[in-house]
Amino acid sequence: MQKEIRTICYDDDLHLEAYRFEGIIQAFPNHFHDYYVIGFIEAGTRCLSCKNKEYTVSQGNILLFNPNDSHSCVQCDGGTLDYRGLNIPKETMLSLAEEVTGQRVLLGFSENVIKNDELNLYLRSLHQIIMDGSKEFEKEEMLLLLISLLIGQYGQSFENCIPECIEEIESACIFMSEHFAEHITLENLCNCCGLSKSALLRAFTKSKGVTPYRYLQTVRIGKAKELLEQGVTSVDAAIQTGFSDQSHFSNFFHMFIGLSPAAYRRIFKEGGRNRG
Structure with a gap:
């Protein structure tokens, strides 16, 4: 087995x-991130659900996920996945958007799945020089060119990327945060x-694309990442x-x-850098 x-x-x-996954068979359940994801598929076919x-x-295929875009995927060709991706924090994206547009305003992507040969070339080249540990300003130049192209072709107001949420659901999200x-x-x-339990589950899942429990676990994982980085x-x-035990935490x-x-x-x- 590979x-x-x-x-x-x-x-x-x-x-x-910067992530690189090779020979991956793992399925990823419905979840979201609090950062932007720009990735592309090098090999393999996946069934993706997004929003x-x-x-x-x-x-x-290039994948564009805004913060809070719920998504899941599973291999659907009997093979494995080779994938490269960039995870960009909102604060970093704010700075990039300001450089490109002159305004420090958070932008979003209008599409989640695209195919664009020019963008693919920039993205793959940028990803590789990051993984190689380059210290030259070429990588900053390439990142700005990539973001410029993405904003020019797929950019929109970040508010337009956020599904309409009723006040009660936002109260639940704030409570969990x-x-x-x-x-x-x-x-x-x-x-x-x-709200009643059944009403909360229906409204929350429709609004956020994940159940309240999945939302809570995602918030916890995001906070755990920050602690591990420190x-x-x-x-x-x-x-x-807030995880009940180490095994539960590691699995999630x-x-x-x-x-x-x-x-x-x-x-x-x-x-x-880590490889494993």
């Missing part, structure tokens, strides 16, 4: 993460937003983010991120 290879690099100059739309993505380290029950959420141990990160982290918590922590402990 070995799965997962390589990740954090670039201190560009303030973003309640279904896609079949394969070699040459503020109390993620605590034991939260469905009744807690209902009390804070004034050098906090996996055990302490699990405790501080690997499910959403594609790496173990320990492997992710080593990226920042060992100078920005």
